[in-house]
Amino acid sequence: MERAADLTARESAKLIASGALSSADLISACLERIASTEDQVQAWAFIDPEAALIQARACDERRARGLPLGPLHGVPVGIKDIIDTANMPTENGSRLDAGRRPNIDATVVRRLKRAGAVVLGKTVTTEFAYFHPGKTRNPLDSKRSPGGSSSGSAATVAAGMVPLALGTQTNGSVVRPASFCGIVGFKPSFGAVPRTGILPLAGSLDHVGIFARSIEDASLVELLMGPDGEDVDANTHPGPLTTTALSTPPVAPDLALVKTPVWDRAESYTKEGFAELSDALGDRIDEIELPDAFAGATDWLRVVMASEMARNLGHYVDRGGEAASLRIREFVAEGRRVMAADYLAARDMRAVLRAGLDPIFSRFDALVTPAARGEAPEGLDSTGDPIFCSLWSFCGLPSITLPLLSGPSGMLIGVQLVGKYGDDARLLRTARWLAGFISAAENG
Secondary structure (H helix, E strand, O other), rough: HHHHOOOHHHHHHHHHHOOOOOOOHHHHHHHHHHHHHHHHHEEEEOOHHHHHHHHHHHHHHHHHHOEEEOOOOOOOEEOOOOOOOOOOOOOOOOHHHOOOOOOOOOOOHHHHHHHOOOOEEEEOOOHHOOOOOOOOEEEEOOEEEEOOHHHHHHHHOOOOOOOOEEEEEEEOOOOHHHHOOOOOEOOOOOOOOOOOOOOOOOOOOOEEEEEOOHHHHHHHHHOOOOOOOOOOOOOOOOOOHHHHHOOOOOOOOOOOEOOOOOOOHHHHHHHHHHHHHHHHHHHHEEEEEHHHHHHHHHHHHHHHHHHHHHHHHHHHHHHHHOOOOHHHHHHHHHOOOOOOOHHHHHHHHHHHHHHHHHHHHHOOOEEEEEEEEEEEOOOOOOOOOHHHHHHHHHHHHEEEEEEEEEEEOEEEEEEEEEEOOOOHHEEEEEHHHHHHHHHHHOOO
């Protein structure tokens, strides 16, 4: 039964539906894995084993009665602790929200439950999903950061505690921790997944993302997509993901190596790894340079993010004083100094940059770029630098990181693929081809 904790979400759902595995046994295996690793990893903000087993037994009873089963029937998931859950605390990584219990589930949680998933618990987030670290440690090396802000979600999947976990990304909070923890992290196009019931940081930038063990599992985020009538930005559905992205055989893509204007921030070994990757891909990849305008994206993201976070989180700072971290207090203060004209000008540049990429995507299936500067940083006082995610988050483009490279300490390094806005299925199909190409090269 212990091996059941290592199954992917799709494998688990298939076995449960066939009767070869019970949800109760799967949840028990995951709970055993948590019991043996949580003291070291510290990925959970809240977990209720008995409630999880009750959910699992209800799933098994439903199957035994011959009732319809959802695509995630009986499969455990972790939920980042800024996403509301009606039967569990949602404390936003802050003592200012200690004991907070929402009355209703976030839209994404309702959709997961409708698909049959078992919500195992709430995963650790940095304070208000910003930079102040939580307690979580990297499962691959406990002396290193797991990244942030979705630190617990990345760590639970990497440690084999759950096959899937939800996170959010405003700057680099899905792609970066997935890279640091050596797993797949997928952030769909902006507006693909409703954020109703999720702590708002910056509404112009906030995305919902997913952590998984495979690209096939990452495509399950499709179950969360589509308008909900409440999030005004959730107005696109870039699917179907599964039928397009997982078609066999994957279509050989045309790739563009994009070093971005911040290439000098990458570690030397990261640059070497991408040079080797480019050599291996040969005529399947061309290096391109972005127009000069893209150099301002990081600054524009910061202006928008600071201003909107000041609006959304300023009340915590005002009433909490030093109970809020210095990091969040300083960033809220920075946001309050942003002039309206500067904020509006920065926000308008998102559409300009996105349009500027259209000619590139007319030629290439995806852009290839680092997910992070390098390996997960040593020490637990930093969540790492999101600089290689900033441009793509600002533009709202779909992005996925694959654990294809490794650094001098043996830590995995993510290769980030970025797709055209709304073309998430093509991005996943391309990512699947690249993963297969690298696997064949390594085994050939």
